[in-house]
Amino acid sequence: xxxxxxxxxxxxxxxxxxxxxxxxxxxxxxxxxxxxxxxxxxxxxxxxxxxxxxxxxxxxxxxxxxxxxxxxxxxxxxxxxxxxxxxxxxxxxxxxxxxxxxxxxxxxxxxxxxxxxxxxxxxxxxxxxxxxxxxxxxxxxxxxxxxxxxxxxxxxxxxxxxxxxxxxxxxxxxxxxxxxxxxxxxxxxxxxxxxxxxxxxxxxxxxxxxxxxxxxxx
Amino acid sequence: xxxxxxxxxxxxxxxxxxxxxxxxxxxxxxxxxxxxxxxxxxxxxxxxxxxxxxxxxxxxxxxxxxxxxxxxxxxxxxxxxxxxxxxxxxxxxxxxxxxxxxxxxxxxxxxxxxxxxxxxxxxxxxxxxxxxxxxxxxxxxxxxxxxxxxxxxxxxxxxxxxxxxxxxxxxxxxxxxxxxxxxxxxxxxxxxxxxxxxxxxxxxxxxxxxxxxxxxxx
DNA sequence: AACAAGCGGAGAGGATGTCTCCACTTCTTG
DNA sequence: CAAGAAGTGGAGACATCCTCTCCGCTTGTT
Numbered sequence: 001x002x003x004x005x006x007x008x009x010x011x012x013x014x015x016x017x018x019x020x021x022x023x024x025x026x027x028x029x030x031x032x033x034x035x036x037x038x039x040x041x042x043x044x045x046x047x048x049x050x051x052x053x054x055x056x057x058x059x060x061x062x063x064x065x066x067x068x069x070x071x072x073x074x075x076x077x078x079x080x081x082x083x084x085x086x087x088x089x090x091x092x093x094x095x096x097x098x099x100x101x102x103x104x105x106x107x108x109x110x111x112x113x114x115x116x117x118x119x120x121x122x123x124x125x126x127x128x129x130x131x132x133x134x135x136x137x138x139x140x141x142x143x144x145x146x147x148x149x150x151x152x153x154x155x156x157x158x159x160x161x162x163x164x165x166x167x168x169x170x171x172x173x174x175x176x177x178x179x180x181x182x183x184x185x186x187x188x189x190x191x192x193x194x195x196x197x198x199x200x201x202x203x204x205x206x207x208x209x210x211x212x213x214x215x216x217x218x
Numbered sequence: 219x220x221x222x223x224x225x226x227x228x229x230x231x232x233x234x235x236x237x238x239x240x241x242x243x244x245x246x247x248x249x250x251x252x253x254x255x256x257x258x259x260x261x262x263x264x265x266x267x268x269x270x271x272x273x274x275x276x277x278x279x280x281x282x283x284x285x286x287x288x289x290x291x292x293x294x295x296x297x298x299x300x301x302x303x304x305x306x307x308x309x310x311x312x313x314x315x316x317x318x319x320x321x322x323x324x325x326x327x328x329x330x331x332x333x334x335x336x337x338x339x340x341x342x343x344x345x346x347x348x349x350x351x352x353x354x355x356x357x358x359x360x361x362x363x364x365x366x367x368x369x370x371x372x373x374x375x376x377x378x379x380x381x382x383x384x385x386x387x388x389x390x391x392x393x394x395x396x397x398x399x400x401x402x403x404x405x406x407x408x409x410x411x412x413x414x415x416x417x418x419x420x421x422x423x424x425x426x427x428x429x430x431x432x433x434x435x436x
Numbered sequence: 437a438a439c440a441a442g443c444g445g446a447g448a449g450g451a452t453g454t455c456t457c458c459a460c461t462t463c464t465t466g
Numbered sequence: 467c468a469a470g471a472a473g474t475g476g477a478g479a480c481a482t483c484c485t486c487t488c489c490g491c492t493t494g495t496t
Contacts, residue, residue, distance in 0.1 A: 008441090008442090009440090009441055009442065009493085009494055009495075010494070010495090011441095011442070011443090011493070011494070012441075012442055012443090012494090015442085015443085031433050031434070032433065033433060035483075035484060035485080036484085036485070036486085037483095037484080037485090040444095040445095045443085045444080046443060046444035046445050047444080047445070047485090047486080048442095048443065048444055048445065048486090048487080048488085048489095049442075049443060049444070051485090051486060051487080052442070052443080055486095056485080056486075057485075057486095104433075107433075108433045111428060111431050112428065112429070112431050112432070112433065113425060113428040113429035113431075145411040146411075147411060147413070147414055148399075148418070149418035151418045151419045151420070151421070151424045152395075152418050154424065154427075154428060155381050155384070155385070155392075155396060155419070155427070156396070156399075158380055158381060158384055158431065159377040159378065159380050159381050159396060160377065161380070162376055162377055162379070162380035163373050163376060163377050165434065166373070166376055167373070174373075177370075178373060178374070178377060180403075181366075181370075181374075181400060181403040181404065182399060182400060182403055183403070184402070184403040185398075185399040185400055185401070185402040185403030185404075186399065186403075188410070188411055189408055189409045189410055189411070190407055190408065191407045192406070192407055193363040193364075193365060193406055193407070195365070196365055200366070200367035200369045200370050201369045201373070202369070203369070206369045206372065207331060209372075209373070210329060210330065210331040210372060211330070211331035213329045213330050213331075213376065214330070214434040214435045215249050215250065215251060215322075215325075215326045215330065215434065215435055216249070216383065216432040216433065216434050216435065217432045217433055217434065217435050226472090226473090227462085227463055227464075227471090227472055227473065228463070228464090229462070229463070229472095229473070229474090230463090230472075230473055230474090233473085233474085253452075253453055253454080254453085254454070254455085255452095255453080255454090258475095258476095263474085263475080264474060264475035264476055265454090265455080265475080265476070266455090266456080266457080266458095266473095266474065266475055266476065267473075267474055267475070269454090269455060269456080270473070270474080274454080274455080275454075275455095
């Protein structure tokens with residue numbers, strides 16, 4: 001079956017890119033549950049056009065996130081390849097939380113086993129050993145306490161992801177403050193607090209963060 | 219206006235209590251967004267009966283949570299009144315996260331400024347100074363690092379609440395492990411890791427926690 | 437110019453929720 | 467113990483919010 005798919009018409013190709021671009025933006029900002037109508041509006045295109053190009057929402061998500069999830073795996077590999085064991089851990093956590101803070105959709109794909117079945121599952125399986133290695137190496141070198149496990153990292157990422165999301169508007173970098181706190185908790189011992197990279201929220205920002213907090217779905 | 223409201227008929231009163239009881243259970247387990255149909259089903263009562271007793275969902279929530287929110291305030295006061303500054307802080311955090319871990323609905327009421335307007339807002343205002351005092355006292359006594367602020371506590375509570383929710387089924391006490399980690403991060407210095415109260419999740423539990431994780435609403 | 441390709445967006449159809457209504461049942465009371 | 471008041475269940479009216487289809491019209495290509 002050759003299926004020499006002839007190229008899209010010029011305008012159609014332009015629209016396809018607009019849709020992808022809009023989807024990237026909207027999924028990143030508001031997660032995977034946004035409606036396709038919202039994406040179509042952002043792309044300044046009719047819903048019909050979206051459906052002409054992508055059979056359904058799942059297909060659009062796939063087309064878009066294959067790459068993003070790959071980026072995440074690459075980030076994990078970079079962290080694993082980092083010489084210094086402590087640096088490797090910090091690189092991974094900053095990378096993981098940072099990417100998820102910037103991209104709500106990516107976060108949902110990575111964290112919610114229930115959704116991404118086939119495709120993402122394999123990437124998760126690929127990342128797991130990298131995380132394990134990072135943690136084991138840090139433990140072996142004595143830079144983190146012995147009682148942590150590779151299974152702690154996803155939970156730590158989740159925790160910080162929650163802060164990142166709530167405080168996104170008040171201060172999109174605030175999660176780094178709490179990452180600093182957690183990192184100080186991970187060290188086996190220390191003589192002084194490591195300076196935190198971000199100041200605490202002021203009253204006004206705290207209010208906004210709490211107002212913005214949203215209960216989880218169902 | 220005397221309005222000598224005559225008592226409810228015996229069966230009606232029984233149903234009222236069943237509804238309250240069911241609502242307590244269901245709101246605690248699944249948050250404030252459950253439908254009244256679900257509550258009616260749990261109470262083994264028709265929806266109509268629910269509406270006869272409570273004009274709308276908001277009224278039911280109010281009737282129920284006035285007390286729970288008060289409990290929270292009482293807990294904060296107990297913590298404030300605790301002699302030892304470190305103990306006071308730990309008491310508060312354990313209490314706050316514990317209550318929110320057990321009661322999804324309470325968490326939503328306390329954390330989401332957007333929802334609980336009048337009633338809860340005043341309780342929040344009442345709690346804020348207690349939290350401030352707890353933090354200031356701990357800082358002054360040198361038991362926690364100087365760069366934390368009272369505004370950090372709500373965020374820390376949120377973080378741990380996220381873990382608690384995700385891991386509820388795998389291990390409902392798991393949040394204590396991460397609270398332990400964060401507390402070690404809050405200390406000004408230490409020579410060894412404080413033993414963590416809970417073991418990390420095993421693979422199977424981790425899977426369940428990640429599958430159970432739900433993206434926030436909208 | 438002719439025709440294939442593509443487009444927009446109204447709307448069909450499905451979920452899911454809140455709340456109303458009323459024929460029927462169950463208490464209470466004289 | 468009868469009769470009327472109080473209470474009940476749950477179907478369904480309405481509303482909201484999605485996904486995805488359809489088709490008359492527009493645009494690009496050759």
